[in-house]
Amino acid sequence: xxxxxxxxxxxxxxxxxxxxxxxxxxxxxxxxxxxxxxxxxxxxxxxxxxxxxxxxxxxxxxxxxxxxxxxxxxxxxxxxxxxxxxxxxxxxxxxxxxxxxxxxxxxxxxxxxxxxxxxxxxxxxxxxxxxxxxxxxxxxxxxxxxxxxxxxxxxxxxxxxxxxxxxxxxxxxxxxxxxxxxxxxxxxxxxxxxxxxxxxxxxxxxxxxxxxxxxxxxxxxxxxxxxxxxxxxxxxxxxxxxxxxxxxxxxxxxxxxxxxxxxxxxxxxxxxxxxxxxxxxxxxxxxxxxxxxxxxxxxxxxxxxxxxxxxxxxxxxxxxxxxxxxxxxxxxxxxxxxxxxxxxxxxxxxxxxxxxxx
Numbered sequence: 001x002x003x004x005x006x007x008x009x010x011x012x013x014x015x016x017x018x019x020x021x022x023x024x025x026x027x028x029x030x031x032x033x034x035x036x037x038x039x040x041x042x043x044x045x046x047x048x049x050x051x052x053x054x055x056x057x058x059x060x061x062x063x064x065x066x067x068x069x070x071x072x073x074x075x076x077x078x079x080x081x082x083x084x085x086x087x088x089x090x091x092x093x094x095x096x097x098x099x100x101x102x103x104x105x106x107x108x109x110x111x112x113x114x115x116x117x118x119x120x121x122x123x124x125x126x127x128x129x130x131x132x133x134x135x136x137x138x139x140x141x142x143x144x145x146x147x148x149x150x151x152x153x154x155x156x157x158x159x160x161x162x163x164x165x166x167x168x169x170x171x172x173x174x175x176x177x178x179x180x181x182x183x184x185x186x187x188x189x190x191x192x193x194x195x196x197x198x199x200x201x202x203x204x205x206x207x208x209x210x211x212x213x214x215x216x217x218x219x220x221x222x223x224x225x226x227x228x229x230x231x232x233x234x235x236x237x238x239x240x241x242x243x244x245x246x247x248x249x250x251x252x253x254x255x256x257x258x259x260x261x262x263x264x265x266x267x268x269x270x271x272x273x274x275x276x277x278x279x280x281x282x283x284x285x286x287x288x289x290x291x292x293x294x295x296x297x298x299x300x301x302x303x304x305x306x307x308x309x310x311x312x313x314x315x316x317x318x319x320x321x322x323x324x325x326x327x328x329x330x331x332x333x334x335x336x337x338x339x340x341x342x343x344x345x346x347x348x349x350x351x352x353x354x355x356x357x358x
Contacts, residue, residue, distance in 0.1 A: 004060070009036025009334065009343035014176070015358060017075075017082040018059065019066075020044060023132075023156070024116045024164030024192065025088030026055050031169050032084070033058030034334030035343040040082075040357055042066060042075060054331045059348040060357070072098055079104045079111060081358040084172055088116045091126050101187045111185040112175040116168045118159075120191030132156035132192070135163070139196035144203065144214045147223045151216070163195025218269060220244065226276035227252065227266065230305055231283035238305035239283060239291050252300040256282050 011032055016039040018029040033039040034057075041059040044066070064071040076099070079085060085104065087094055094100045101113040118135045119125040136142045136159045137151075146152045168190040175186055206212040213219055223229050227243045243252040249266050253259070258278065265271040283291065288304050295302035306314060312323035312330040323330045324345050334343030351357065 004349050005344065005346050007036045007038060007346070008341070009034065010338055010341045012036035014038065014084065015082045016040070016084045016086060017042065017078050019087040019089070021088035022050060023088070023160040024168060025086055027161055027165035028116065028168045029086055030055050030058060031165065032172070034345055040078060053327060053329065057326070057331070057348055058346045060351050061348055062351045062357070066097055066099065075099055076107060078357060080107045082108065082111060083176070084112045084114060086114045086168070091117065091121045105185055109184055110179060112172060112179065112188065113185065114168050114172050114188040114190065116164055116190045118192045120194060121189045132159035135159045135192040136196050139193050140200055141196050144216065144219060144222055146216055148217050158199065159192045159196055163199055164190065164192040167195035224272070226272050226279055231279055233286060233288045233291060234284055235287040237288035239288060240303050240305050242301040244301070248299055248301045251298060255295055255298060255300050258282065
């Protein structure tokens with residue numbers, strides 16, 4: 001068996017059995033592995049069809065045919081010793097394989113059985129196919145994104161990851177804490193549509209009180225306000241400003257040498273087209289690096305819009321060691337940071353079928 005660096009982090013000693021999937025389930029397993037959990041991934045021949053050297057890191061990988069008697073037997077042996085199981089299949093799939101929570105928790109009453117799906121384990125849509133854009137649409141998030149016209153398909157950060165993998169990881173950790181008192185495992189039904197609904201709680205509350213409009217043409221932080229959006233620079237690159245509060249807006253106007261009279265017009269939507277035109281003119285006069293020299297580090301709520309390939313080289317990202325180098329590639333470092341028990345990014349290794357695991 002290939003050797004891995006020693007595990008480290010606050011989850012060292014926790015055993016996780018992961019069944020291969022796409023999106024939120026493997027990301028959740030990566031988060032747990034980064035913090036020291038011993039993650040063993042059950043992988044079918046050929047993998048998941050979309051290999052990802054970053055998101056798939058930190059595991060020990062065992063290739064099994066879980067539809068065969070031999071493969072199921074090995075899964076049962078591992079589940080009997082695991083603390084946590086993670087799967088992201090359509091509801092009922094694991095039960096049909098004889099690997100559902102009832103079967104496995106009868107062998108291991110302390111097993112925490114984590115399930116992540118888009119629609120959840122129950123409800124009229126539970127058996128329907130879907131993707132991130134569908135889940136955030138039903139949860140009210142998509143309708144609030146962008147400006148006029150059809151809502152744009154965003155990256156799958158809000159649904160799959162913000163409302164999915166993070167929700168499952170939170171549930172796993174909460175169940176581990178509860179098990180210390182009860183000694184019992186439980187089933188976690190993490191649904192992306194539920195997670196996104198929770199993420200929308202800020203807007204649910206503010207919209208009900210009239211503090212914010214969810215209309216895409218009037219939403220302050222959805223792109224309607226000219227002081228909360230991105231602008232093109234003279235070099236074709238972009239910068240982002242987010243000067244919502246009056247004191248930050250005043251700082252922005254000062255740094256841009258713009259008329260302070262705009263302060264009184266900041267929150268008058270009828271004046272926003274004029275303010276947008278002025279910002280467009282001002283920002284187009286300099287390059288992105290020039291604006292960084294003027295605005296970065298001030299209270300103008302500014303950042304350059306960076307390509308993903310440039311992020312790891314930014315001074316702030318480098319100072320925080322937000323990225324690490326592994327396998328010749330810059331990868332996001334384990335999060336969050338811990339003072340005594342920091343996590344560590346580790347490569348995955350492939351197990352042989354007869355390797356001793358737990």
